[in-house]
Amino acid sequence: MTRSNQKWYDKPVTKLILITIAVTWMFPLFGFLLSSFRPGESIKRSSWWDAIYTGTIWSELSFDNYVEVFRAENLDRSFYNSLAVTIPSTIIPITIAAFAAYAFAFMEFKGKDILFLFVVGSMIIPLQMSLIPLVQLFKDGIEIAGIPIIPALDLNGTFVATWFAHTGFGLPLATFLLRDFMMGLPKSVIESAKIDGASHFTTFFKLVLPLSVAGIAAFGTFQFLWVYNDFLVANVFLGIYKPENLVVTSHMSQIVVGRFGEAWHLRTSGAVISIIVPLAVFFGLQRFFIRGLVGGAVKG
Amino acid sequence: MDELKLTISMKQNTQQKKLFTFGISTLALVIFPLAWFLSQAILFRELTEQVTRNVLVLIAIPLGSTLVFLLFLGMDRLIKLVPRDSREVLEARMFVGPSIFMIFLFLFYPAMRTIYLSFKDRYSNDFIGLENYKWAFTDAEMITTIRNQVVWLISVVVLTVFVGLIVAWLTDRLNKGESFFKSIVFMPMAISAVGATAIFKFIYEYRPPPLTQIGIINGIRVSKGEECFNNRIIDGVLEGYDDDSCVNAVGWLQQRDLSALPIADTLESGGWFSNLLINLPINTMLLMIIMVWMYTGFAAVVFSAGIKAIPGEIMEAGQIDGASELRIFRSIVIPYIKSTVIVVGTYMVVTVLKAFDIIYVSTRGDLETNLLAVKMLDEFSKYRNFGRSSVVAVLIFVCVLPVIVGTALRERENSSS
Numbered sequence: 001m002t003r004s005n006q007k008w009y010d011k012p013v014t015k016l017i018l019i020t021i022a023v024t025w026m027f028p029l030f031g032f033l034l035s036s037f038r039p040g041e042s043i044k045r046s047s048w049w050d051a052i053y054t055g056t057i058w059s060e061l062s063f064d065n066y067v068e069v070f071r072a073e074n075l076d077r078s079f080y081n082s083l084a085v086t087i088p089s090t091i092i093p094i095t096i097a098a099f100a101a102y103a104f105a106f107m108e109f110k111g112k113d114i115l116f117l118f119v120v121g122s123m124i125i126p127l128q129m130s131l132i133p134l135v136q137l138f139k140d141g142i143e144i145a146g147i148p149i150i151p152a153l154d155l156n157g158t159f160v161a162t163w164f165a166h167t168g169f170g171l172p173l174a175t176f177l178l179r180d181f182m183m184g185l186p187k188s189v190i191e192s193a194k195i196d197g198a199s200h201f202t203t204f205f206k207l208v209l210p211l212s213v214a215g216i217a218a219f220g221t222f223q224f225l226w227v228y229n230d231f232l233v234a235n236v237f238l239g240i241y242k243p244e245n246l247v248v249t250s251h252m253s254q255i256v257v258g259r260f261g262e263a264w265h266l267r268t269s270g271a272v273i274s275i276i277v278p279l280a281v282f283f284g285l286q287r288f289f290i291r292g293l294v295g296g297a298v299k300g
Numbered sequence: 301m302d303e304l305k306l307t308i309s310m311k312q313n314t315q316q317k318k319l320f321t322f323g324i325s326t327l328a329l330v331i332f333p334l335a336w337f338l339s340q341a342i343l344f345r346e347l348t349e350q351v352t353r354n355v356l357v358l359i360a361i362p363l364g365s366t367l368v369f370l371l372f373l374g375m376d377r378l379i380k381l382v383p384r385d386s387r388e389v390l391e392a393r394m395f396v397g398p399s400i401f402m403i404f405l406f407l408f409y410p411a412m413r414t415i416y417l418s419f420k421d422r423y424s425n426d427f428i429g430l431e432n433y434k435w436a437f438t439d440a441e442m443i444t445t446i447r448n449q450v451v452w453l454i455s456v457v458v459l460t461v462f463v464g465l466i467v468a469w470l471t472d473r474l475n476k477g478e479s480f481f482k483s484i485v486f487m488p489m490a491i492s493a494v495g496a497t498a499i500f501k502f503i504y505e506y507r508p509p510p511l512t513q514i515g516i517i518n519g520i521r522v523s524k525g526e527e528c529f530n531n532r533i534i535d536g537v538l539e540g541y542d543d544d545s546c547v548n549a550v551g552w553l554q555q556r557d558l559s560a561l562p563i564a565d566t567l568e569s570g571g572w573f574s575n576l577l578i579n580l581p582i583n584t585m586l587l588m589i590i591m592v593w594m595y596t597g598f599a600a601v602v603f604s605a606g607i608k609a610i611p612g613e614i615m616e617a618g619q620i621d622g623a624s625e626l627r628i629f630r631s632i633v634i635p636y637i638k639s640t641v642i643v644v645g646t647y648m649v650v651t652v653l654k655a656f657d658i659i660y661v662s663t664r665g666d667l668e669t670n671l672l673a674v675k676m677l678d679e680f681s682k683y684r685n686f687g688r689s690s691v692v693a694v695l696i697f698v699c700v701l702p703v704i705v706g707t708a709l710r711e712r713e714n715s716s717s
Contacts, residue, residue, distance in 0.1 A: 010625065014470050021467060022484045025593065031516060046512060047519045050532055066404065077353065084357040088364030095368045100399030109392035115400055122403050124704045126654055128676050128693040130410030132417065132686055134548055137410065150334075150405075153341050159360050160344040164337075168406025175399050200391050201376050229492035236677070244353055249389045249494045253661045256498045264514065271498040275491050277608045282490035286483070289490075 036272045037061040040265035052214055065269035075270055077249035078245065082228060082277075083246055085238070089166035089227045090220055096167070097174030097186050098216065102204050104175070105182035116179075122172040131236055134165060138237070157245060161237040164298040166227050174219050179216030182208060225278050225289065248274045320490060321386050328378035328390065329397050333361075336371045371398060411697070418690035422683075427717075432691040445670040448584055449699075452655065452671065455585070457648045459592045461641060464599025470630060472607050473602070486597030492593065493657035500590045501662060506551035510542040518549040555582040556668045583669050590658050595651065599644045606637035639710070648705045653696050672696050 031048050038048065038060045049058035066259040103109070104116050140153040141148055183262045185208065193203045209216075227233075231249040238245045240254060252274050255267050282289060344364065347356055375394045382390060421428045436442050450525045467485050471478045488496060505515030512531040513519040523530040528546035529539035541547075550560060558578045610633065634641075656673040662668045665678060672692055679689035 010473075014473050018467070018470050018474070018481050021463075022481055023489070025485050025597075028499045028503055028593070029320075032502050034579045035502070035514075043514060044512065046532065047514045047516070049516065049519065076705060080354070080357045084360040084364070087361050096398045096402060099372060099395045103392050103395035105391045107395065109389060109396070115396060116409075118400065119403060120509065122407050124700060125407055125411045125701050126650070126693075126696050128654065128673055129414050129697050130407050131414075131676075131693065132680055132689055133410035133413035134406060137405075142409075146628035151338070153338070153345065154429050155341055156344055158345050158348045159356075159364065160341050163364060164341070164402075164406055167402055168491075171399055171403050172407070175403075200395070204395075208511055225490060229490075229494075231492065231494050232658070232673070232677070236681075249492050252492070252494045252498065253657075256494065256501065256661045257664070262507070264505075268502070271495045275495050278490040278492065279487070282487070283483075285484075286486075 029140060032268055033272060036065055036266070036268035037063070039064060040263065043264045043268075044262065065265045066273065069266050069269045069273065070173045073251075073255070073266060073270065074243065075248070075251060076271060078246045078248050079273070081159075081238075081245070082247040082249075085166075085234065086224055086227045088159070088163045089170070090162055090223045093167045093170040093174045093223065094178075094216055094220055097171055097178050097219075098209065098212070099204065100175045101178035101182050102200070102208055104179045105185075105201065106203075106208075108188075119172050120174045123176060127169045127233070130168070131232075134168070135236060138164070156237055156240065157239055159238075162233055165233050165237055166223075168229075169233070170223050170226075174223070178212065178215055181212055181218075185211050186234050214288070217285065221281060221285045221289040225281060228278055228281075317383060318692050321382050321390075324378055324382050325393070328375045329393055332374055332378065333371060333398055333401055336367070336374070340367050414690045417686055418694050420687050422685040422687050424686050428687070432687045434689045437689060438696060441670070444668050445672060445675045448668070448670060449582070449653070449672050451581070451584060451648060452588055452591075452652050456588050456591050456595075456652050457645055459588075460595045460599045460648055461645055463592070463596045464603055464644065465595065465641075467600035468607055469601035469633065472604060482597070484597075486601050488594045489598050489623050491594070492662050493590075493655075496590050497658050497661045500586075500593070504552040504586055506549055506554075510540050510547060511561050513541075513549050515552075517552065521547045522549050527635075551584055553663055553666055553669075554667055556583065556584075578602045581668060583663065583667055587658055587662060587669060591652065591655060595648060599648070602640060602644050603637060606640035606700070607633060610636045642707060642710065646703050649703045650700055653699050 034048050034052075034057070035043050038051070038057070039062070042056075042060050046056070048056075048057070051060065100119070103111065104119075127231065137150065138153060138161050141150040141152045143149065153232060155164075189207065189211075190203060193207055198206070229249060231253060234247045234250050235253075237249070238247065240246065240250045246254070252270055255263065255270050344360065347359060351359070369502060372394070375397075378392045379387060379394055380696055417424055419427055419429065421431075437446075450658050467481070474481070491499075502514075503516055505513075506518055507515075508532070509522075513522050519530050522528060522541040524547050525545055526541060528541040531538060531540050533539070541549075547562070555561070558580050561582075587709045614632055614636075615628065618632050623631070654673050655671055656677070659669055659671050660677075661664055665671070665674045670678075672695060676689050676692040676696070679685050679692060
């Protein structure tokens with residue numbers, strides 16, 4: 001677009017403001033990242049900007065903190081735990097939601113509108129609303145008038161509990177987004193498959209699923225980052241007291257809250273490690289992530 | 301006679317068929333999902349106890365992710381046994397069923413139960429009426445929490461929307477580098493709130509003098525003045541700031557008002573405005589900055605998409621009329637992306653209401669910084685009072701409800717008109 005009535009100073013001023021904002025945004029990360037490469041003693045002895053000013057910083061930089069946070073702190077175990085929580089918690093809701101979305105988009109059945117309203121309505125429930133009863137459900141099951149509907153499972157503290165919890169919290173949005181996406185697919189293709197005698201099951205797997213990859217990726221990226229960065233659900237269902245149950249965020253929270261006093265060399269390096277995976281996912285799949293995010297803007 | 305027999309047998313036949321279909325559908329749609337849920341739960345619970353952690357992780361990732369396909373395959377197999385004409389209905393139920401089942405069991409039923417629990421006592425034994433609700437609005441700590449929540453809601457939402465608009469508008473005017481700037485501002489969105497809090501704690505860090513101040517705010521404060529240094533070695537001598545002429549370091553996250561800062565002296569003599577200002581909760585404001593840092597990029601990216609959707613002719617018409625940039629922004633851009641602003645505002649309101657991690661890992665809700673979501677968990681796991689915890693959850697829900705319903709209604713109005 002040509003901007004004929006832009007003043008000569010408009011562009012430089014715009015750039016100046018933007019650079020100021022960008023520097024402001026990067027600044028917190030910069031000192032933190034730098035400190036993660038400095039030995040714990042140096043971090044305490046001299047501030048990082050002083051170290052740059054006096055030039056001592058160049059001789060200090062090393063990966064020792066990272067080695068320590070892995071070796072002594074077992075952060076790698078928490079990292080694997082995080083993956084064991086995150087990957088199924090992303091795939092299970094996507095699978096279940098994709099089937100439901102297909103039915104809402106392409107099938108006719110009784111009560112379709114009401115059920116869809118139920119799904120959309122559930123999006124406004126904040127997860128805090130279902131936290132306590134869900135913990136009780138996973139522990140003691142459900143009993144109605146003395147008859148056990150779901151037996152006492154004692155699931156809390158296992159990965160399964162977080163999978164189901166995240167599935168419940170993520171499903172409404174997933175179903176809604178995927179149905180929205182599938183509605184955009186050409187109806188004629190699905191109908192022609194039906195005429196050819198393909199069952200819904202085949203149509204779903206062979207046709208609709210491959211066509212919906214972009215929609216699935218959008219929600220998948222969103223859910224992956226959400227679960228990986230989540231602390232509340234991990235805190236409640238896995239707990240923070242057993243070290244072998246920690247995920248990256250809860251492990252980081254332990255380090256940051258200060259089990260070791262001023263362990264800034266561990267806090268910085270640990271946090272940087274915890275940031276790497278989401279950042280990689282983010283920059284790799286930014287396009288999808290934004291889409292899922294905008295769609296998720298109404299999630300409760 | 302024969303004809304009658306035939307009809308009777310046919311009737312029996314259809315009844316049998318119906319019974320058979322009913323049996324299969326119960327099996328497929330009720331028993332099988334429940335069995336799947338229970339077996340997956342029990343399987344992994346047992347595995348947790350039996351195998352070592354590494355093996356568990358190795359098994360959990362592929363199995364946990366794929367067992368759900370078994371659910372649908374199994375249901376499909378069972379439904380295939382049913383005669384063709386009644387299969388279509390069952391198939392639809394099979395596709396929708398698990399989603400509805402899980403939302404009901406893991407989200408809807410617990411939410412309803414939370415409302416129910418909010419009327420009961422701390423052990424969920426006896427009904428105590430509105431006692432918990434009375435507590436929520438009279439308890440001193442709860443009132444502080446609600447005050448903080450309101451402050452957070454207003455400040456964080458306004459700031460993210462405002463800065464987001466500026467970034468979106470300015471980046472849109474660039475010929476190149478647009479996505480670069482947007483990515484930089486957006487990037488914190490990928491960082492966990494725990495990580496972001498760690499980053500900002502490092503900035504706000506306070507160490508008792510004469511230790512070196514490693515947080516940059518205190519570091520700059522104490523090295524003000526000619527004789528003051530942040531423990532720098534100059535000519536072999538360690539120069540500190542332990543001197544009366546130097547500015548004190550401040551424990552930022554411990555400051556619930558301005559009274560510990562030098563500015564308080566000038567405020568003390570003032571009128572009502574100074575009195576108000578001196579109560580400014582510094583720690584709460586500093587914690588809010590973390591959230592603004594995290595979410596501004598999101599607002600900017602969404603707004604930027606909205607600005608891009610404005611038809612070029614309208615912008616050009618404004619330019620031809622000689623409108624200034626600011627005028628175009630106010631009279632064209634803002635009205636055009638109003639609905640986007642509302643969507644982002646809604647998202648932020650909901651996010652702020654659920655904000656938990658930042659407080660939990662920074663001040664743990666002490667020093668008058670608490671928020672509803674943290675209070676809710678504290679009542680649950682620290683004080684073991686399920687009734688009060690439920691009330692706080694209901695409070696969050698009640699605040700979220702009108703915001704989202706309002707947006708949904710507005711959206712529908714827009715799409716229908």
